[in-house]
Amino acid sequence: MRPKQALVAGVSSSLLAVAVLLSGCARPPAQPPATEQPPPPPQSTLTGTINADGSSTVGPLTQAVAEDFNKVHPGVKVTVGISGTGGGFKKFTAGETDLSNASRPIKDKEQAAAAEHKVEYIELPVAFDGLAVVVSKENAWVDKLTINELKTMWSPEKAAAIKTWADVRPGWPKEPLKLFGPGTDSGTFEYFTEAVVGKAKASRSDYTASEDDNVLVQGVAGDKSALGYFGLAYYEENKDNLKLVPIDAGDGKPVAPSTETVENGTYKPLSRPLFVYVSKTAAARPEVKAFVEFYLDQAAEAAKKVGYVGLPSAAYAAVRQRFVAGTTGSVFAGKKTVGLKIEDILAAEK
Numbered sequence: 001m002r003p004k005q006a007l008v009a010g011v012s013s014s015l016l017a018v019a020v021l022l023s024g025c026a027r028p029p030a031q032p033p034a035t036e037q038p039p040p041p042p043q044s045t046l047t048g049t050i051n052a053d054g055s056s057t058v059g060p061l062t063q064a065v066a067e068d069f070n071k072v073h074p075g076v077k078v079t080v081g082i083s084g085t086g087g088g089f090k091k092f093t094a095g096e097t098d099l100s101n102a103s104r105p106i107k108d109k110e111q112a113a114a115a116e117h118k119v120e121y122i123e124l125p126v127a128f129d130g131l132a133v134v135v136s137k138e139n140a141w142v143d144k145l146t147i148n149e150l151k152t153m154w155s156p157e158k159a160a161a162i163k164t165w166a167d168v169r170p171g172w173p174k175e176p177l178k179l180f181g182p183g184t185d186s187g188t189f190e191y192f193t194e195a196v197v198g199k200a201k202a203s204r205s206d207y208t209a210s211e212d213d214n215v216l217v218q219g220v221a222g223d224k225s226a227l228g229y230f231g232l233a234y235y236e237e238n239k240d241n242l243k244l245v246p247i248d249a250g251d252g253k254p255v256a257p258s259t260e261t262v263e264n265g266t267y268k269p270l271s272r273p274l275f276v277y278v279s280k281t282a283a284a285r286p287e288v289k290a291f292v293e294f295y296l297d298q299a300a301e302a303a304k305k306v307g308y309v310g311l312p313s314a315a316y317a318a319v320r321q322r323f324v325a326g327t328t329g330s331v332f333a334g335k336k337t338v339g340l341k342i343e344d345i346l347a348a349e350k
Helices: 003-025 060-071 084-093 108-116 147-154 187-196 211-219 234-237 257-264 286-306 313-325 341-347
Strands: 048-054 076-080 100-101 120-134 178-181 226-231 242-244 271-279
Touching: 003 242, 003 286, 048 060, 048 242, 048 286, 048 341, 060 076, 060 100, 060 234, 076 286, 076 341, 084 100, 084 187, 084 271, 120 187, 120 257, 120 286, 120 313, 120 341, 147 187, 147 313, 178 211, 226 234, 226 341, 234 286, 242 313, 271 286, 286 313, 286 341
Parallel strands: 048 076, 048 100, 178 226
Antiparallel strands: 100 271, 120 226, 120 242, 120 271
């Protein structure tokens, strides 16, 4: 190699080495400034346990609210038992629970039991429900039922004579009539028998009874000859396995329960109000106070999620005022709730 060529090669090598060195020291491209994250919500300091029991109909609503409440107040445990409205009131009036879920108003004898145990309570209407009458998806003959046909099925006086579907309506098959319904401690049982048979707790006894509506769902879904009734929320959860039966109240216009028909009062007489009763002693505890206020704030949305109908906002405002004021006693005790409409709840709270 000539000297000049060697010089050029040496310079090129040096430049290449410098380029490699500089590339290793090069700064990374500028990054956009990080977006500020909002500070996390303050951690709730509330702790404690809240015990609720009672109606299997109101239970899913209270459970839904409890789950959302726990996201805000993870230190508070809310337990929701299901022993029926009557069973729940037995515990509540004895001072064993903080809240009682009820699908009917408190009775006079339950008020007396509360007074005996010095349990003061606040009555809170929280939603409306429609009782769903259902059959199996495999039932091909039932398209609607009248209130009189339901009465024929469930009346204790008719139990000996009404054994098959053909006994209810001529032309229906002679398939055995298998009935499923809530137990006698259930507010749903009381409401249904009063609305359909004409007297609370007047029912034939040869039916499959359970306080657990999931048992009723499974029983009806698995037998094409079965018929049952329970809260609308349980139908909504199991609609793929059940057939909803529209009900004719006597005007020749069968109506199926839905959010709309319960809200506008056209699904009758199987629409009814739902309640939560709160012990005044328990309400003095901060975790219970926070839960009830949260419940009334969220009830309308939670009711929609589980298949019920929320009350008007004005009604919730009035009910909340009742709670804040600590107004004890019942507006509805001793009164029939069959035929009660949503606007009646609002009027009662004024």
